Amino acid sequence: MPETPRPPLPPFTAETALEKVCAAEAAWNSRDPERVALAYTEDSEWRDRDVFLTGRAEITAFLRDKWRRELDYRLRKELWAYTGDRIAVRFAYEWHDAAGRWFRSYGNENWEFAANGLMRRRFASIDDVPIRQHERRLTAPPSVPGA
Known part of the structure; x- marks a missing residue:
């Protein structure tokens, strides 16, 4: 059975690429x-x-585990x-861990999409930096999507 399209679809313009990024941020x-x-x-x-994963089932399990460890996650x-x-x-x-230690994680992602707008490849490089709670910057949802 074909997967349901997920607009916007490639090829991307500046506007549709930004729309895709905003949608990903909201979902995460x-x-x-x-x-x-x-x-995906x-x-x-x-x-x-x-960590290397293949398929939605592995992605879902990975994300469940991630958000059990990375508490109060804000992206x-x-x-x-x-x-x-x-x-x-x-x-x-x-995010913070179960012991209350806060971290800011920085990174880059490269995404490749299928013609139906679903992401077929995601490669993420991420570094974690310990921070104090009062150093947090991402305490509220963005006022502008993707900001």
Whole structure:
């Protein structure tokens, strides 16, 4: 059965690439693994740090585990570049562990999309920096999508 298209579809323009980034940010900030996983093809390939995943089931399990460890997660994504069926973003997110230690995680992602607008490849490089709670910057949802 064909997967339901997920507009905007490639090839991307500046406007549609930004729309895709904003939609991804909103989905990830929901911290709903099933919702997030629906943006990826059934056979999507991921690299997240040193973890390699294939398919929605693995992605969903990974995200469930991520958000059990990374509490009060808040993310911002920024469009970095786009062309055809690819988008590059940079991002920062903040979270704390069960012991109350806060972190800001910075990184870059490279995305490749299928013709139906679902992401078929996601490669993420991420670094974590310990912060104090009063150093948090991402405490509220953005006032402008993708900001």
